[in-house]
Amino acid sequence: MANEQLADELNTEGTITVCISKNAYPPMYWKENGQLTGFDVVSMEAIAEQLGLGLQFMEVAFDGLMPGIVSGRCDMMRSGLYVSEARTNVADAIPYLRTGPALLVMSGNPAGITSTDDLSGKTVAAQSASANAEILGELSESFETAGQDSISIALYPELPETVAAVQNHRADAVIETDVAAASVADSLSGRMEVIGGLFDSDTMFGMYFPQGSLLKDAIETVVIELTEDGTLEEIAVQFGLMPENIASVEEIQG
Known part of the structure; x- marks a missing residue:
């Protein structure tokens, strides 16, 4: 009965529809010879195989990811979004990889940013509807409370636009996940x-x-x-991620 109910729940019979952002980045997922690959993709292939289900990925705009879940357009979403209270208020989540925010700046760090205090009075680009934008907002409010200059937060729909803002001197830095920031820096050759x-x-x-x-x-x-049999750690190593950052069983179960 449970399997029948699960089959009825899927948008496409026998297939999990996974929504991902249109802007892919290694090592999480990217296209190689026209085919998606990466840690998220190969991990989902292993999961779908265990469930005996097919798998299809639907690319959507970043700010359409959570609406796609809430509306039921996507069976699930896996696209480098933090687990946050705001999101778990409207959707269910399974944590799977430890991460955190990082800043992306021009080589040589011309704005001289060495601590979060240095962001006071700076312009920082972020993706709209992202948890990182919320983090910046909270930090900016703390500056204002302390009588310091706030952060000018420049919001853009997608990651490439935030990077372009720094390259074109419209922002001093980009706030992004550490994995995505490292991928962008690597792709720009220094x-x-x-x-x-x-x-x-x-x-x-x-x-x-x-x-x-x-x-x-x-x-x-x-x-x-x-997780228990080491499969996810093996896939993490395959794509250059630290296996110790795979969520533990205790973290998965909350």
């Missing part, structure tokens, strides 16, 4: 650099599901199995 260690790194990337989803329960069970 023209930009990552400043890490300024923010807490105890956040998690999460897979999101419509509230009450049977798929969430089924995938959580499989993720625990693949």
Whole structure:
């Protein structure tokens, strides 16, 4: 009965529809010879295989990811979004990888940013509807409360636009996940650099599901199995991620 109910829940019979952002980045996911690959993709392939289900990825705009879950357009979403209270108020989540914010600046760090205090009075680009934008907003409010200059937060729909803002001198830095920031810096061959260690790194990337989803329960069970048998750590190593950053069973179960 449970399997029948799960099948009825899926948008496409026998197939999990996973929403991802249109702007892919290694090592999480990217296109190689026209095919998606990366840690998120190969991990989901292993999960779907265990469930005996097919898998299809739907690319949507970053700010359309959570609406896609809430509306039920996506069976699930896995696209480098932090697990946050605001998101878990409207959707269910499974944490799967430890991460945290980092800053991306032009090579040589011309704005001289070495601590979060240095962001007072600076312009920082962020993706709209992102948890990183919320982090900046809270930090900016703390500056104002202390009588310091606030942060000018420049919001853009997608990651490439935030990077372009710094390259075109419209912003001093980009705030992004440490994984994405490192990927961008690597792709630009030294023209930009990552400043890490300024923010807490105890956040998690999460897979999101419509509230009450049977798929969430089924995938959580499989993720625990693949965590315990080391499969997810092996996939992490395959794509250059630190295996110790894979969420523990205790973290998955909350």
